[in-house]
Amino acid sequence: MTRTPVNVTVTGAAGQIGYALLFRIASGQLLGQDTPVRLKLLEITPALKAAEGTAMELDDCAFPLLSGIDISDDPNVAFDGASVALLVGARPRTKGMERGDLLEANGGIFKPQGQAINNHAADDIRVLVVGNPANTNALIAQQHAPDVPADRFTAMTRLDQNRAYSQLAAKLGVTVSDIRKLVIWGNHSATQYPSLAHAEVNGKNAAEAVNDQAWLENDFIPTVAKRGAAIIEARGASSAASAANAAIDHVYDWVNGTAEGQWASAGVVSDGSYGVPEGIISSFPVTSTGGEYEIVQGLDIDEFSRGRIDASVAELVEERDAVKGLGLI
Numbered sequence: 210m211t212r213t214p215v216n217v218t219v220t221g222a223a224g225q226i227g228y229a230l231l232f233r234i235a236s237g238q239l240l241g242q243d244t245p246v247r248l249k250l251l252e253i254t255p256a257l258k259a260a261e262g263t264a265m266e267l268d269d270c271a272f273p274l275l276s277g278i279d280i281s282d283d284p285n286v287a288f289d290g291a292s293v294a295l296l297v298g299a300r301p302r303t304k305g306m307e308r309g310d311l312l313e314a315n316g317g318i319f320k321p322q323g324q325a326i327n328n329h330a331a332d333d334i335r336v337l338v339v340g341n342p343a344n345t346n347a348l349i350a351q352q353h354a355p356d357v358p359a360d361r362f363t364a365m366t367r368l369d370q371n372r373a374y375s376q377l378a379a380k381l382g383v384t385v386s387d388i389r390k391l392v393i394w395g396n397h398s399a400t401q402y403p404s405l406a407h408a409e410v411n412g413k414n415a416a417e418a419v420n421d422q423a424w425l426e427n428d429f430i431p432t433v434a435k436r437g438a439a440i441i442e443a444r445g446a447s448s449a450a451s452a453a454n455a456a457i458d459h460v461y462d463w464v465n466g467t468a469e470g471q472w473a474s475a476g477v478v479s480d481g482s483y484g485v486p487e488g489i490i491s492s493f494p495v496t497s498t499g500g501e502y503e504i505v506q507g508l509d510i511d512e513f514s515r516g517r518i519d520a521s522v523a524e525l526v527e528e529r530d531a532v533k534g535l536g537l538i
């Protein structure tokens with residue numbers, strides 16, 4: 210192994226997703242088994258000690274691919290030389306907080322992080338925003354990084370996609386590896402649209418294989434869209450290991466390419482495809498080759514899908530207008 214280590218920045222490193230994510234990155238699952246990594250952890254000052262504890266455990270794993278760990282509470286330091294940035298740390302909604310308050314609090318996090326990425330990250334920086342509201346936080350960061358190509362900023366809807374795979378496999382009594390091209394459109398929120406329209410199960414159209422519109426509308430879509438809340442209800446804490454797993458899937462596919470015949474789902478900057486307003490960060494079916502996610506083009510959108518996509522995109526437009534109104538972009 211002769212390659213120079215790749216700098217990977219993780220924000221919110223002392224949180225629960227951070228704890229599920231860092232060990233997998235250090236073991237080589239993010240970038241591949243021939244790529245050494247240097248971890249750069251960003252936390253708020255009061256959580257630095259906890260981040261140091263996690264770093265001690267990372268040391269104790271003696272991962273051959275882990276070339277070092279830096280910890281900082283300064284975004285300018287944490288993003289310095291970063292080629293991959295996983296923006297996990299965010300301000301959760303607390304009691305009595307309005308949507309506008311949440312967007313404003315997160316603007317205070319993602320604006321300076323976007324600026325720090327702009328000024329200090331490596332030229333090949335790729336950013337995945339996990340922290341909620343993920344699509345709009347990604348938009349805020351992207352808008353404050355004018356020197357970075359816009360398509361390097363993405364938001365995570367891969368967990369939603371993985372949840373959809375699992376639900377469809379259970380319904381049809383197949384395994385997830387029998388399924389392809391099952392994707393999420395729109396926002397990482399309850400308005401998201403998990404679509405069977407182009408999905409295939411053992412080579413056949415998934416919607417036809419299911420042949421049950423009532424299940425699709427009343428069961429599948431709400432189960433996938435509200436899975437985050439169901440996990441919180443069951444576990445008393447939001448999804449962490451599955452979120453970390455999806456972040457690994459998202460970046461691995463981005464860097465190494467999606468498998469032949471497979472589509473991923475990712476929140477990417479819209480180029481106006483499928484009537485999604487340009488500049489919005491919305492989930493689309495994507496493929497990756499040569500380290501770039503591209504929106505799958507030329508799909509027929511049926512009437513039901515059109516309505517669902519439009520509704521979720523309308524929510525994204527509202528969020529964009531709200532952060533614009535707050536002077537965050």
Ligand SMILES: NC(=O)C1=CN([C@@H]2O[C@H](COP(=O)(O)OP(=O)(O)OC[C@H]3O[C@@H](n4cnc5c(N)ncnc54)[C@H](O)[C@@H]3O)[C@@H](O)[C@H]2O)C=CC1
Binds near residue numbers: 222227252338448
């Ligand atoms: N996109 C998706 O599919 C999913 C997104 N999420 C979101 O991911 C985020 C993180 O979740 P958890 O790890 O469970 O939360 P957590 O509360 O356990 O950890 C968040 C960490 O972020 C840190 N943090 C806060 N502000 C920061 C800043 N300015 N810079 C660096 N670090 C900062 C906190 O100190 C804390 O350690 C939440 O916003 C959650 O809603 C969670 C699951 C799925």
Ligand SMILES: O=C([O-])CC(=O)C(=O)O
Binds near residue numbers: 437440447
């Ligand atoms: O719902 C939440 O708070 C966490 C989340 O985004 C998810 O699990 O999809």
